Amino acid sequence: MKRSLSKGDDPPPRKILLSPQNRFQASGIWLKCPGCGTDNPEGFTFCSRCGATLLKLLDIRDDRLKEAKGYILKAIANRKITDRIVSWVWILIIILTLISSVLLMIVMSIISTSMYLGGHMMDSSTMNTLMQVIMIAASVATTAIFAYLAFILVRRQNEHFARDRALREGIILLLRTASDPSGRSTLVMNEFAAMSMANGPKEEHHDERIWALLMLLPLLTTFGLSAVMYLAVMGTSYSMMVLLIPFILLVAVGELLAMLYMFYFLSKQMYEHDERWLVFEQNVKNVMTKLRWPQIVRMRQSRLENREFAIYLILTIFVPFFAIYWWYALIKDPNTHFTSQWEFEDRLAEIISK
Numbered sequence: 001m002k003r004s005l006s007k008g009d010d011p012p013p014r015k016i017l018l019s020p021q022n023r024f025q026a027s028g029i030w031l032k033c034p035g036c037g038t039d040n041p042e043g044f045t046f047c048s049r050c051g052a053t054l055l056k057l058l059d060i061r062d063d064r065l066k067e068a069k070g071y072i073l074k075a076i077a078n079r080k081i082t083d084r085i086v087s088w089v090w091i092l093i094i095i096l097t098l099i100s101s102v103l104l105m106i107v108m109s110i111i112s113t114s115m116y117l118g119g120h121m122m123d124s125s126t127m128n129t130l131m132q133v134i135m136i137a138a139s140v141a142t143t144a145i146f147a148y149l150a151f152i153l154v155r156r157q158n159e160h161f162a163r164d165r166a167l168r169e170g171i172i173l174l175l176r177t178a179s180d181p182s183g184r185s186t187l188v189m190n191e192f193a194a195m196s197m198a199n200g201p202k203e204e205h206h207d208e209r210i211w212a213l214l215m216l217l218p219l220l221t222t223f224g225l226s227a228v229m230y231l232a233v234m235g236t237s238y239s240m241m242v243l244l245i246p247f248i249l250l251v252a253v254g255e256l257l258a259m260l261y262m263f264y265f266l267s268k269q270m271y272e273h274d275e276r277w278l279v280f281e282q283n284v285k286n287v288m289t290k291l292r293w294p295q296i297v298r299m300r301q302s303r304l305e306n307r308e309f310a311i312y313l314i315l316t317i318f319v320p321f322f323a324i325y326w327w328y329a330l331i332k333d334p335n336t337h338f339t340s341q342w343e344f345e346d347r348l349a350e351i352i353s354k
Helices: 020-025 063-077 091-116 121-179 190-197 210-213 218-234 237-292 309-318 321-350
Strands: 028-031 039-041
Touching: 063 091, 063 121, 063 321, 091 121, 121 190, 121 210, 121 218, 121 237, 121 321, 190 237, 210 237, 237 309, 237 321, 309 321
Parallel strands: none
Antiparallel strands: 028 039
16 A cells, blocks of 8 residues: 655655666666665766765866876877887898898909909909908898897887886776776776786896897808808818818807797787787777767777798798898888877877866
């Protein structure tokens, strides 16, 4: 039997019951009452059941977000130091150096052979010595370029990873600070879990100086070959040459393995880093949507190619000049990742600086 309300009695609280479809149409976002735990459609000022005041969304200009904004803007500003765009001209320099060295060696060999056949033994010996000097000079120039490139590529990857971690931690702090006071923590729980997983693995750090030195190992091979050629011309006993040849081969194999491993970790780490960043970025956008903040609109979003190490290794073995393209890929992929991420950062900085 329904009890009639007397004058002065407060009406009982009414719980709003909506179908799943109507719940979605109510904006898809529901706020949990801090008093009784009832879900209320967004836009309600008071709880539909107990009448408690519902928490309001935290405005992006709120002073409580100032610390997190500072971390983000500092990390974005540091990209001028860490995220270096390396020019593909370095690859062109390497190709021109190799081609000019080979052509010069061919010309010198033809001249030396002509002198030898013409009976100019002394001139022929001088020409052979000159050829060795040219070979050493070309090897020094090419190896120095490879060593400098290795130094730049390894260092910029280390520095970008460190800057990017600081940026992601600042973004997570910003969104957590904004979600907790507005009662949105449960609504963005999945997004924060995904962002934490993307931010979790810490990329391995590689000392750029060590890898630059390892790229200088071919110089030992060049000097060893020159020594063998000199001993052969001078008629030195073969025992000395027999001792030198295994050393040269060992150094050559060690240098090749070092270069291949550097190719491996530079390619693999940047690809995995790019995949994690895309996951992180998408979840940041989702949280910002639920906080009713301005959206980050991207004009383009690049995804790095997954360069299979085994395939590239086989191609390099059968076509040694393919290694030049591998160097090009190590330059190009980080450049692509940087420019794509910068667009997101610029839009984020614009939003939080208002």
